[in-house]
Amino acid sequence: MDFLSGLNPPQQEAVRHVEGPLLILAGAGSGKTRVVTHRISNLICNHRVQPESILAVTFTNKAAGEMRARIGSLLGSLMPPGRGPRLATFHSFCVQLLRRDGSALAEWRPNLTRQFLIYDDDDQLAVIKGLYKQHSIDDKVLPARQALSAISAAKSGRDGASGLAKYDHTPLGKYVAALYEQYNEALIAANALDFDDLLLETARLLRSHEPTRRAWNDRLQFLMVDEYQDTNRTQYELVRMLSGNRNNVCVVGDEDQSIYSWRGADIRNILDFERDFPNAKVIRLEQNYRSTKNILEAASSVIANNTERKGKWLWTDSGSGPKITVYQAMDAENEALVIADQIEKGLRKNPGWRVAVLYRTNSQSRQIEEALRRYRRAYNIVGGLSFYQRAEIKDVMAYLKVIFVPSDPVSLLRIINTPARGIGKTTTDHIEQHAREHKITLWKAMGEMLEYRMLPGRAEVALRAFRHLIEELQAKAGDVPLQVLVSEILERTGYLRMLKEDRDPSAETRIENLNELLNAAAEAHARGDNAANFLDHAALVSDADGVDENSQVSLLTVHNAKGLEFPLVFLAGMEEGLFPHNRSKDSAAMMEEERRLCYVGMTRAEKELHISHAQTRRRWGGGPEEAAMRSRFIAEIPKELCDFQGLPPADAISGEMDQLGAEGEVDLFSERGYVRETVKWTQQRAKTPYPGKTYNSVENIAQFFKDRGLPPPGVPRSSAPAPAKAPPMPPAPRPPQAPVPIRPPVAQPPQPFSKPPVKRKSGGEGSTVNHPKYGRGTVVRKEGDGEDAKLTVMFPGHGLKKLIAKYAGIKIDE
DNA sequence: GGTTCGTTACTTTTT
DNA sequence: GTAACGAACC
Numbered sequence: 001m002d003f004l005s006g007l008n009p010p011q012q013e014a015v016r017h018v019e020g021p022l023l024i025l026a027g028a029g030s031g032k033t034r035v036v037t038h039r040i041s042n043l044i045c046n047h048r049v050q051p052e053s054i055l056a057v058t059f060t061n062k063a064a065g066e067m068r069a070r071i072g073s074l075l076g077s078l079m080p081p082g083r084g085p086r087l088a089t090f091h092s093f094c095v096q097l098l099r100r101d102g103s104a105l106a107e108w109r110p111n112l113t114r115q116f117l118i119y120d121d122d123d124q125l126a127v128i129k130g131l132y133k134q135h136s137i138d139d140k141v142l143p144a145r146q147a148l149s150a151i152s153a154a155k156s157g158r159d160g161a162s163g164l165a166k167y168d169h170t171p172l173g174k175y176v177a178a179l180y181e182q183y184n185e186a187l188i189a190a191n192a193l194d195f196d197d198l199l200l201e202t203a204r205l206l207r208s209h210e211p212t213r214r215a216w217n218d219r220l221q222f223l224m225v226d227e228y229q230d231t232n233r234t235q236y237e238l239v240r241m242l243s244g245n246r247n248n249v250c251v252v253g254d255e256d257q258s259i260y261s262w263r264g265a266d267i268r269n270i271l272d273f274e275r276d277f278p279n280a281k282v283i284r285l286e287q288n289y290r291s292t293k294n295i296l297e298a299a300s301s302v303i304a305n306n307t308e309r310k311g312k313w314l315w316t317d318s319g320s321g322p323k324i325t326v327y328q329a330m331d332a333e334n335e336a337l338v339i340a341d342q343i344e345k346g347l348r349k350n351p352g353w354r355v356a357v358l359y360r361t362n363s364q365s366r367q368i369e370e371a372l373r374r375y376r377r378a379y380n381i382v383g384g385l386s387f388y389q390r391a392e393i394k395d396v397m398a399y400l401k402v403i404f405v406p407s408d409p410v411s412l413l414r415i416i417n418t419p420a421r422g423i424g425k426t427t428t429d430h431i432e433q434h435a436r437e438h439k440i441t442l443w444k445a446m447g448e449m450l451e452y453r454m455l456p457g458r459a460e461v462a463l464r465a466f467r468h469l470i471e472e473l474q475a476k477a478g479d480v481p482l483q484v485l486v487s488e489i490l491e492r493t494g495y496l497r498m499l500k501e502d503r504d505p506s507a508e509t510r511i512e513n514l515n516e517l518l519n520a521a522a523e524a525h526a527r528g529d530n531a532a533n534f535l536d537h538a539a540l541v542s543d544a545d546g547v548d549e550n551s552q553v554s555l556l557t558v559h560n561a562k563g564l565e566f567p568l569v570f571l572a573g574m575e576e577g578l579f580p581h582n583r584s585k586d587s588a589a590m591m592e593e594e595r596r597l598c599y600v601g602m603t604r605a606e607k608e609l610h611i612s613h614a615q616t617r618r619r620w621g622g623g624p625e626e627a628a629m630r631s632r633f634i635a636e637i638p639k640e641l642c643d644f645q646g647l648p649p650a651d652a653i654s655g656e657m658d659q660l661g662a663e664g665e666v667d668l669f670s671e672r673g674y675v676r677e678t679v680k681w682t683q684q685r686a687k688t689p690y691p692g693k694t695y696n697s698v699e700n701i702a703q704f705f706k707d708r709g710l711p712p713p714g715v716p717r718s719s720a721p722a723p724a725k726a727p728p729m730p731p732a733p734r735p736p737q738a739p740v741p742i743r744p745p746v747a748q749p750p751q752p753f754s755k756p757p758v759k760r761k762s763g764g765e766g767s768t769v770n771h772p773k774y775g776r777g778t779v780v781r782k783e784g785d786g787e788d789a790k791l792t793v794m795f796p797g798h799g800l801k802k803l804i805a806k807y808a809g810i811k812i813d814e
Numbered sequence: 815g816g817t818t819c820g821t822t823a824c825t826t827t828t829t
Numbered sequence: 830g831t832a833a834c835g836a837a838c839c
Contacts (some may be wrong), residue, residue, distance in 0.1 A: 059829085092829095198829090260828080263829075364831095557828095620823095621830030
């Protein structure tokens with residue numbers, strides 16, 4: 001079978017390459033995913049390579065899934081059913097390997113069993129804070145977060161623990177080294193691995209345990225690594241050891257897109273590849289298939305200011321396309337409104353386009369979200385606080401961990417008094433002290449103290465009841481499906497009751513999140529996952545996994561946009577101090593990374609790129625408006641490629657002024673008042689008065705619309721399982737009068753959402769169902785069939801609910 | 815022991 | 830604008 005057609009010569013060369021090391025320097029948009037998938041297919045189909053003996057490492061789980069799907073469709077029936085290449089991120093591959101062979105590590109890491117827990121960021125922080133408490137270290141002297149990042153840098157960096165030496169001469173020095181030791185000891189004692197450990201311990205296992213290494217070298221014949229420029233030292237070692245003597249290793253990367261040096265990524269891995277793997281073949285992919293000429297030239301001009309690069313100049317066959325608009329807003333609010341306005345205009349012209357708003361910091365999303373909500377435009381936000389990071393979800397997951405691994409101190413302390421059950425600080429302090437003194441786990445200490453009646457009466461009763469509760473759940477755990485266990489946790493621990501009795505409006509959203517968790521557990525069970533897989537999954541999902549292609553508008557950081565493309569891209573907040581970020585101003589190397597980040601952002605755009613910045617911006621809510629200068633990166637774009645718009649820039653070159661308003665149809669010269677007029681009109685049309693209160697947290701979005709008896713505008717947070725697309729809206733009457741534009745031309749307000757096509761079918765989309773709690777609702781979307789079908793149902797007064805037919809106990813009306 | 819309220823610091827980027 | 834913490838109350 002031919003996997004070469006439609007590819008350019010260097011792409012073909014890469015696909016044809018079989019044995020030996022290969023470095024593919026793939027510029028932005030040069031079709032590298034295509035090359036990788038075609039190459040894997042070629043190996044399987046034409047070179048009789050067993051699919052399982054290929055390991056391809058991607059940057060996100062989502063990228064792995066997409067690659068799997070593409071290879072599947074390339075090979076079709078040629079792929080033996082139920083088989084396929086191994087596709088994973090470094091972290092998830094390491095978890096698989098350690099869950100399988102990790103016991104051998106106990107020789108070097110006492111206590112380690114294959115049932116280890118994965119400690120995420122929160123867990124790590126809890127460990128540090130526990131140590132602080134133990135040693136009475138003041139968090140103000142050395143913020144726990146800072147200690148953690150120092151420890152992580154020491155673990156994953158090139159210098160190892162000696163990297164801590166730089167703290168020696170600081171007031172914190174005496175703590176850091178000790179903390180590093182004790183932190184690691186705590187994890188070892190808890191049979192837990194943090195993200196760094198997953199890589200480090202896998203490397204140690206392969207390095208030190210020959211049978212394991214040999215087995216994996218036999219198992220894996222071909223290795224591929226995507227985004228190689230963002231691998232760290234440990235990942236490099238893993239690549240070396242996994243490739244064995246064969247050196248059938250193919251790495252794909254672009255030094256201009258290296259944006260993770262701050263978490264240990266080492267650009268030398270790609271720069272030195274030819275030295276590390278002698279006889280490596282190098283292939284450059286320099287034809288860009290993604291962007292217009294203008295966008296590509298602008299991005300290339302920016303990145304050309306970096307010195308630390310191999311140097312290349314991408315080219316494209318495509319037309320020049322429109323100029324890049326550079327909009328100067330009065331303030332951040334205006335910037336957000338103008339972006340929302342431009343999204344409406346853009347989507348009216350090109351209804352099928354997917355749109356991304358990219359920014360440097362997550363906190364910038366708030367104002368953009370608010371602007372989009374004013375326009376009633378559904379959006380998908382990636383990152384920020386993800387589903388599995390929410391307190392209520394973490395609480396329930398902590399119960400699961402305690403049930404299966406009662407020795408885990410972090411989880412135990414998290415839930416021992418959540419909901420409040422009379423086990424207070426004094427009691428837990430006692431238990432912790434007892435555990436430390438006798439060098440036993442908290443769980444054991446708890447047992448001993450109960451056995452020997454070492455606690456005051458009230459505390460003892462409470463603690464005994466808690467222990468009993470956990471033991472009962474443990475007894476059940478093995479026998480029931482995961483979702484039943486989760487539901488038992490919610491009921492028996494009183495967690496659900498606690499939320500139901502909570503008058504705080506956010507409690508309701510949290511209950512909804514827990515329902516989502518139940519759904520997720522049911523799905524996991526249906527897939528054949530057990531509790532351990534479920535916990536692994538929760539720890540390893542990444543923000544970028546939450547990108548939803550079905551969503552028309554996505555909000556995300558530039559970091560999360562890596563590897564993605566959108567016809568219409570907004571790059572917001574291009575100001576000195578923000579992008580490039582203030583913290584990167586100290587060193588030239590960090591500034592170059594900011595520039596690479598800017599390059600990544602710009603090259604996401606296929607058709608149109610809109611850059612914006614504000615003259616003033618508040619650093620935080622209550623603070624003052626602070627003057628902001630536009631980013632140096634804007635100045636690095638050739639002026640003839642730009643269309644300068646918005647307020648006359650204070651720092652503008654006079655020639656730019658001529659451009660203002662000259663472009664005719666699309667005019668971005670919207671003062672705040674003008675955009676407000678547009679918004680007002682929009683709201684009249686949609687009959688959704690905007691009360692002036694800011695609904696700035698995700699929880700509040702649902703509330704906002706619920707209060708008004710309206711369906712929510714769309715997907716709230718990406719990481720939560722996504723509800724269906726925008727639900728039907730009541731038809732809006734025409735406004736009495738269009739606003740008098742302060743300046744020409746008028747922005748057309750967005751159209752109200754049209755009703756999705758209704759299929760009349762029993763239990764299908766459009767049919768009515770009856771739910772025991774929510775009453776009658778309309779099925780908006782249906783996935784799957786029979787009793788396993790997943791229904792997204794609109795319940796008037798309760799909003800959108802995603803249900804699994806079998807568990808929800810709903811009746812379908814005919 | 816639990817809850818409420820006021821103060822504080824906070825914003826890079828994330829597997 | 831808000832999350833996290835601690836003091837002061839119940």
